[in-house]
Amino acid sequence: MRRHAAVRMLLHDRSTTAGAVLGVVAIVFLVGQQLAVMFGLLTLMSALVDNSGADIWILSQNSSSTSTAGDLPTRYVDRLAGLEGIEWAQPVIYSGAQFKLPNGTSQSVGIVGVTRPGLAGGPWRMAEGGSEVLLEYDGVTVDKLDLADLGNPKVGQVVEVNGRRIRIAGYTEGSRAFGPSVMFVNSTKAREITGVPADRCTNILVKLKPGVDIRRAQAEIRELLPKTSVLTVAELATSIRVYNLTNTGIGSSFGFSTLIGIIVGVVIITLTMYTNVLNRQRDFAVLRALGARQRDVFAIILFQALTIGCIGLLIGFFLLAGFLFGVKGSRLPANLPLWLPPAHALFTFLLCFLGSALALNRALKIEPASAFR
Amino acid sequence: MSEPVLRLVGVARDFSDGRVVRRVLRETTLDIVPGEMTVLAGPSGSGKTTLLTIMGLVLKPSTGRILVGGEDVTGLSEDRLASIRQQRYGFVFQQAALVPALDILDNVLVGTAIQGGRVSARTREKAIALLSELGMKDYLSSRPQQLSTGQQQRAGIARALVSDPILLLCDEPTSALDVESSHIVLDTLKKLSRDPRRGVVLVSHDPRVFPYADRLLKMEDGAIVYDTKSVSTGGN
Numbered sequence: 383m384r385r386h387a388a389v390r391m392l393l394h395d396r397s398t399t400a401g402a403v404l405g406v407v408a409i410v411f412l413v414g415q416q417l418a419v420m421f422g423l424l425t426l427m428s429a430l431v432d433n434s435g436a437d438i439w440i441l442s443q444n445s446s447s448t449s450t451a452g453d454l455p456t457r458y459v460d461r462l463a464g465l466e467g468i469e470w471a472q473p474v475i476y477s478g479a480q481f482k483l484p485n486g487t488s489q490s491v492g493i494v495g496v497t498r499p500g501l502a503g504g505p506w507r508m509a510e511g512g513s514e515v516l517l518e519y520d521g522v523t524v525d526k527l528d529l530a531d532l533g534n535p536k537v538g539q540v541v542e543v544n545g546r547r548i549r550i551a552g553y554t555e556g557s558r559a560f561g562p563s564v565m566f567v568n569s570t571k572a573r574e575i576t577g578v579p580a581d582r583c584t585n586i587l588v589k590l591k592p593g594v595d596i597r598r599a600q601a602e603i604r605e606l607l608p609k610t611s612v613l614t615v616a617e618l619a620t621s622i623r624v625y626n627l628t629n630t631g632i633g634s635s636f637g638f639s640t641l642i643g644i645i646v647g648v649v650i651i652t653l654t655m656y657t658n659v660l661n662r663q664r665d666f667a668v669l670r671a672l673g674a675r676q677r678d679v680f681a682i683i684l685f686q687a688l689t690i691g692c693i694g695l696l697i698g699f700f701l702l703a704g705f706l707f708g709v710k711g712s713r714l715p716a717n718l719p720l721w722l723p724p725a726h727a728l729f730t731f732l733l734c735f736l737g738s739a740l741a742l743n744r745a746l747k748i749e750p751a752s753a754f755r
Numbered sequence: 756m757s758e759p760v761l762r763l764v765g766v767a768r769d770f771s772d773g774r775v776v777r778r779v780l781r782e783t784t785l786d787i788v789p790g791e792m793t794v795l796a797g798p799s800g801s802g803k804t805t806l807l808t809i810m811g812l813v814l815k816p817s818t819g820r821i822l823v824g825g826e827d828v829t830g831l832s833e834d835r836l837a838s839i840r841q842q843r844y845g846f847v848f849q850q851a852a853l854v855p856a857l858d859i860l861d862n863v864l865v866g867t868a869i870q871g872g873r874v875s876a877r878t879r880e881k882a883i884a885l886l887s888e889l890g891m892k893d894y895l896s897s898r899p900q901q902l903s904t905g906q907q908q909r910a911g912i913a914r915a916l917v918s919d920p921i922l923l924l925c926d927e928p929t930s931a932l933d934v935e936s937s938h939i940v941l942d943t944l945k946k947l948s949r950d951p952r953r954g955v956v957l958v959s960h961d962p963r964v965f966p967y968a969d970r971l972l973k974m975e976d977g978a979i980v981y982d983t984k985s986v987s988t989g990g991n
Contacts, residue, residue: 383868387857394856665854671813672866672914673841675834681871750813750837753848754804754926 384678387669388685391662398658399690405650405737406694407701409730412643414702417722420636422715427560427626428619430476430494433506436587437596438603439618441611453582458607462586465602467594472502473583475569477576478562482542484533490562491532491543495572502587505566511537511552516568521551527713528563529553546575556711560626644733651737655687659741663748670750683742684735691734695727758825759786760921760954761810766819768805780805781978782819787922792948792955794964797974803958804926806974810956811844811924812836824921841866845915847925847944851907853899853914859886860895863914878917885913889943905936912943923947925957929964941967 392399425432431439442454454473462471475495480488496504496516504513505523515521522543524532535541535550542548548571558564573580590599596614603612613621627633659666666679702718709716768780780802787793787810795803808814812821812828820829823839831839840846853862863882868874886892889909899907908928915923925944929937945967948955957964965971973981 383861383865383874384871386861387854387865387869390861391854391856664852665856668848668852668854669865669869670837671811671840671846671848672869673837674866674869675837677834678869678871750840751808753846753852754808754811754813 384681385685388682389689391658391665391682392686392689395658395661398654398661401654402651402658402690402737403694403697405647405652405654406691406730406734407698408650409644409647409733410695410698410726411701411705412646413640413730414698414718414726415705415716416636416639416643417726418702418706418716418718419714420632420640421719421722422717423560423632424623424627425717426558426715428622429557430503430559430564431615431619431622433557434474434503434587434615435506435589436502437590437615438588438600439613439615440586440588440603440607441613441618442584443609443611453578453584454586454610456581456583458586458610461606462588462603465599465606467591467599467602469589469591470500470502471586471588472497472500473569474503474585474587475572475576475578476584477572477578479544479565479575481532481563481565489531492559492562492564493543493572493576494564494566495569495576495578496566497569501568502589503585505554505557507555507557509553509555513552513566515551516566518549518551519568520547520549520571522548522565522567522571523552523554523557524550524565525554525556525558525563527556527558527711531563544575546571548575648733648737651690651734652740655683655690655738655741656744658686659683659745663744664753666745666748667750667753670748671753676746679745679748680742683738683745687734687738688731691731694734695730698730699723699727757788757790757951759788759822760824761787761956762822763810763816764820764822766806766809766816766821768809768814769817778817779977780809780816781976783979785972785979787954787956789921789954790949790951791969792945792957792967793970793972794968795956795958795972795974796960796965798960801974802977803960803974805977807924807926807956807958810922811846812840838870841870842918843921845918845920845923847908847911847915847923847928849927850904850931851899851911853907853910855899858896858898859891859902859910862899862910863917866914867918882913882917885916886910889913903936904931905933905939908932908936908940909943912940912947916947921953923953923955925955925959927959927961928957929959929961934963937961937963 456473459471459473462468477493479491479493481491483489496502498517501513501516504516509526537550537552539550540547541550600612600614706716763783763785765782765784767778767782769776769778797803809816820827823843828839857865860882864874867878886895891909894902928940932940944955971983972979
């Protein structure tokens with residue numbers, strides 16, 4: 383009967399119930415979409431590393447991010463070949479460059495030079511053509527999402543990067559990184575464009591043989607190449623994310639937006655539920671007089687908060703799914719890790735109960751004697 | 756003479772505004788016996804409602820003892836008192852005080868399972884029978900706001916009776932009713948007071964109520980000043 387009464391009260395006070403549900407929807411959607419975009423950006427930040435196909439990255443000493451990487455001697459690759467447990471090691475070149483647009487102006491791009499024939503660190507998803515197009519001397523890929531920024535170059539079209547002529551050999555699809563548009567090219571052409579000498583590279587990617595202990599291999603490489611940073615893919619990805627979050631203001635910006643979403647939601651829930659209890663004081667007093675204990679009133683309010691939470695979650699997640707579907711394949715990165723929706727739901731319920739706390743406090747103070755006044 | 760369903764022994768109540776303590780109910784000793792309709796009358800502020808709420812176990816007395824069906828309930832916890840109210844008391848409030856969110860049948864049943872659990876089929880049948888008896892059969896699924904005040908009060912009486920209480924406490928049940936509805940309600944309450952297992956106490960300052968009283972108590976300034984039966988009243 384308690385649950386029945388709780389639901390009936392919610393249905394009776396439709397406008398206040400709708401207000402409280404709106405508060406939950408605000409929390410679920412606003413916070414959810416902020417987190418989805420933040421995780422999308424985090425994924426994008428380390429996309430080149432995560433999708434490189436390597437187990438270990440070697441960077442110049444004290445580097446902790448591809449964007450701050452210095453240069454390494456290419457001969458290190460030969461030294462690595464002497465270690466047991468290494469399947470392959472390939473140098474990669476990362477550098478900024480200027481892409482000349484049809485209107486004569488320039489657009490900053492990131493050049494990723496990969497070594498033929500392995501093409502480690504190359505594009506991980508092609509929209510048109512295979513990644514073998516990078517085997518061609520002057521072939522370069524651009525991502526479909528960046529085409530508009532680069533003047534919509536067609537496949538086969540010759541373009542100019544850093545004053546060097548290269549040919550668009552294919553489009554990638556979602557093979558992008560955080561920052562400017564990424565163009566994949568073979569390392570020979572990359573050196574030509576960026577001016578990195580033949581005996582230098584920015585990173586060396588290492589793939590271990592199956593079953594090799596990554597920590598042990600990492601230690602061996604550190605011993606072999608003491609003047610370098612040797613990081614696993616997970617370590618480097620984390621390092622890049624932390625660097626960007628703390629040095630670009632993204633972290634504080636998303637943190638603030640998320641906080642605003644939470645505050646707006648909690649305030650709405652608090653006000654509507656409190657108003658609801660204020661309007662129902664006489665009913666609660668009558669119920670108390672008829673035999674309801676404080677814990678019964680507590681159960682009614684809690685059940686109402688739970689019901690509002692469930693409805694709000696359902697609508698909020700539906701809108702969130704719509705948002706994720708809408709931005710899928712767009713330039714706005716959005717990604718919800720599998721653990722996030724249940725954690726978000728749990729967090730929302732906690733906020734829902736927090737929002738009900740004031741109403742609960744008021745309801746528990748209602749004296750049964752007030753039914754007689 | 757029947758055993759009292761309710762006994763108040765030297766019960767008094769003080770209220771404080773933080774600085775001054777004011778005694779709103781002087782020491783009162785009173786027995787409510789079954790099969791009798793006791794009317795508590797008096798002007799506003801005379802202490803009628805305070806006495807009624809103490810009888811109803813919703814307000815604790817500052818001094819004195821309360822015995823319900825012979826059991827001393829004075830020091831019991833709030834939860835235990837709530838359970839006693841649920842099982843042994845029936846309340847008829849001023850203006851019915853039905854819960855607008857519930858239909859009439861649910862309003863009658865809400866008190867029986869408010870401490871959790873489901874309403875038994877037997878209780879449901881009893882509630883329907885009570886409502887039928889009070890001429891409310893056609894309004895089981897109506898909302899209180901769809902009914903007249905007289906009909907609402909009859910639903911309130913059904914709610915008070917559904918748990919078969921030993922004590923029925925009515926707070927100004929006719930104050931919002933027209934003459935005809937008042938008589939219907941008072942006739943019903945009078946009939947209910949004939950049950951030898953149940954005592955009925957009715958607070959009112961409506962003179963139309965007095966002829967229905969088996970016993971009339973008159974209150975003034977926090978004390979019972981007149982009783983058609985012999986009562987012991989303390990105080991100054």
